Amino acid sequence: MMRWLLVSLVVVASAALATSAYSQANDPAAQSPAAPGIYIPPNEQHPAVALPIYRKSNHGAYISVGTERAFIGAALTKATALFVIDYDPLTIRFANINRALLAASTDRADYLNLRLTASQDVWQQRSQRLTAEDKETLSNPDSWTFWDKKVRRNQTAWDNAFGHFHTEPKNPGDPFFATNYLFDDRLYSHLSQLAKGSRIWARQLDLRHQDEVRTFCEELKSKGLTLGVIDTSDVPNASKTATSIAAQYVKLISQYAPDDTIFLNTAPTGGQGVHWSYFAFSNKTIRGREATTIKRWYEIEMNKISSTDQLQALLDDPQATNH
Secondary structure (H helix, E strand, C coil): CCECCEEECECCCCCECCECCCECCCCCCCCCCCCCCCCCCCCCCCHHHHHHHHCCCCCCEEEECCCHHHHHHHHHCCCCCEEEEECCHHHHHHHHHHHHHHHHCCCHHHHHHHHHCCCHHHHHHHHCCCCHHHHHHHHCHHHHHHHHHHHHCCCCCCCCCCCCCCCCCCCCCCCCCCCCCCCCHHHHHHHHHHHHCCCEEEEECCCCCHHHHHHHHHHHHHCCCCEEEEECCCHHHCCCCHHHHHHHHHHHHHCCCCCCCEEEEEEEHHHCCCCEEEEEEEHHHHCCCCHHHHHHHHHHHHHHHHCCCCCCEEECCHHHHCC
């Protein structure tokens, strides 16, 4: 799940888990962000690899780039809120529509119907039960058209687009096993409660711009949100300058976060963008560090992950933090 700018700290929150390694980091001096909508389908298909990290969450707000990556992470960490952030406006659009569908649904089976098969007329009818932005989103014919094209019938370079995510996992090796809220009542219920309680937000955001990141942090502070996980997928791995950019936004966000906030990232196992490993640092470890130190830690972890085909979940890895 890769994509350079973060488009939505989520609300949702952005696929690397087959849900989320969205390539959001490009060299700002040499490259433009990827075409809008290219990273809507989740391509990190085994987010269960990161469960040892998710279980360390303080259950605060889940801030994430990407589409399904954000929602899955919020569900698995039992987050008190979801904030999806991303540079791609279509990722934000996905998050807003999915939130409205979760808010409108009565149970998981009903959500699946709304998500996968319900007609535009049904969306219109169900929107009348909602209020404010969710009502407007679900009643808009353009929302149904977007969802039908980009989610239900999406054809992209990613393996099977949404096909794997829309298929119930039954065995440990199946994509999204133990992490897919479409087929897990507990995970669905948590996201549904967040949506119904107006605890999911989405915001277009470019992590390369410190003024935007600072403004976003002030918004989090004004909402009284405790930061649980800051999930920026593979942003630090997407260009030669990406680790420097990541070090800057991590250092800035760190000032607004408690010690047990987790900064989570994804990197391609074996150096190939097919299987994904996860690495993270707690704010207790990050706080007060120079950007050059954070940059070095990120590079150590990414090199470690790329040097083996073994899937890993690294949190405060001493092989990085002791250097």
